[in-house]
Amino acid sequence: MTSTVPRIDASTDQARATRPARSSRAGRRHLSRTAKYTILVLFVIVVLMPVYVLLVTSLKPPADVNPATSWGLPVRWPWESATPGGPTGFDNWSTAWEALAAPIGRTFLLAIPAALISALLGSMNGFVLSRWRFPYADVVFTFILFGMFIPYQAIMTPLVQMKTSLGMPSNIWTLLIVHIIYGLPICTLIFRNYYVGIPHELMEAARVDGSGMLGTYWRIVLPLSLPGFVVTIIWQFTSAWNDFLFAMFLTNAQGGPVSLALVNLSQGAQLANYGAAMAGALIASVPTLVVYILLGKYFIGGLMSGSVKS
């Protein structure tokens, strides 16, 4: 997939070097500076609008929820209540936190090991598929790759039956196994594309020195793999954190991850309690947003090299 989906982080550096020359020529003639920035800023407003809604709604006490002022800022501080002794804006946040704290803890217990184990397995597979020729290696790769495009619905009915007949629990431990298994294709793909870029001479040198395959992997490849691991771990962590499909089919409210708890919080709540649901959506998004803000480059790297997964 490297050939069809180039990575953005590598290519932007290249573009940075050529940009001054280009922007002074053709581009500007055809799209005025003002038009360009007006469009871009307009879309920034559109893209960030849901965040504004989440924030202001979550900070309004239920008594102040009124369709007519629903787009306005809160009329009182979040620690003030609308009626004496009544709920405050912050109460939305504590309601949401109470509902989500335990599921968030479970989701960390799920997403971190899922990411680490998948990355390790993906690294070994990617190494083998990028360097070692064995009969039908291409077929094997396509066979693995197909697993990441399938709609998981296509395996869900027998998977649910299997879970029931094996007596597996409706909690995150079942989900952990499932995420590791169905994360294998994408992790393999990311590492394979990454390892294809390691100079062949390095491997040859190791082989001449008498290293076997495992020796080459251990001494040469693994120490060079840190960026690949960062990309894969972020990718798997985000997918496991944001997953809802497997959570819905395989777990229940008592043992499930945060996505399930958030839907229960928001579907259970009607208009009067939208504030808590909005606060919950923000709380549930914090870990992945922190990863995106701090490690955005690697996050995009995963999107590009893996480029396919919902």
Added chain:
Amino acid sequence: MHKGIRNWGPPLLLISPTIIILGIFVYGLIGANVSVAMSDRHSLQPATAFVGLDNFIALLTEDRFLHSLVNLGVFTLFFMVGTMVFGFLWAWILDKGVTAEGTFRSIYLFPMAVSFVASGVVWRWLLNSATGERASGLNRLFETIGLGFLQNSWWNTPIWGMAAIAMPAIWQLSGYVMALFLSGFRGIPEELREAARMDGATEWQLYRHVIFPQLSPVALSALVIVAHMSLKVFDLIMSITGSIYQTEVPATYMWVALTSNDYAKSAAIATVLLLLVCVFIVPYLIWVSRSERRAR
């Protein structure tokens, strides 16, 4: 022969656990799913007979399932067009050279880091179907900024309401398509543009004959990725409307069938879904593996 095994034996050994696991959990379970879909297991009781394609025939002649397919079609159409248009527009402008490009890029891409479930919470509010006095969400916003005529009942409209459900999906994925197109633009060698200009090509000719052909592999990847995500849509709909008839697509219908223990029906719906996805994915995988072989 002995040397052959020494060469490819260890790598095969290292990768065999993955092959076995995926063999069971991807291919084995797809097989099991098809076999359930061809049985009469419509309850918790075990299957008693093989019924061939009966379940599929029943599905494809059932109004409810056809309705879910139409919904999916409308959703997919708007989702694909929306993400391609916005993704291309943003990438096109950003490629022209913009101060603080990285900031714009990060903002456009940030919805990708949020789950469909979390964004569903806020979009459920934005797409509130009440109008007039009781309007909130986008309807209230339209009212306030003097565009009251744009008020509508969003997903509560039969069939075309699915276009409203596509809005959050477009919001979430356009940045991703932008990133793909941006990498496509950046991959076009400056010499190519230069050469076309030297030959006296107009800006339109430059796009028509140089830039669009160079972008077509990226556009194809983006289309296939968005299409296959669209066909699988589940989280977003469950989070915004729940599994109601109005906004039903095959994936949510399958959930309804499975939770009512109609295993044969849920397996049959899932099989149809898999076939739909394969229509896009199989030619794509063949194309990718061919172009990789050519590159080698």
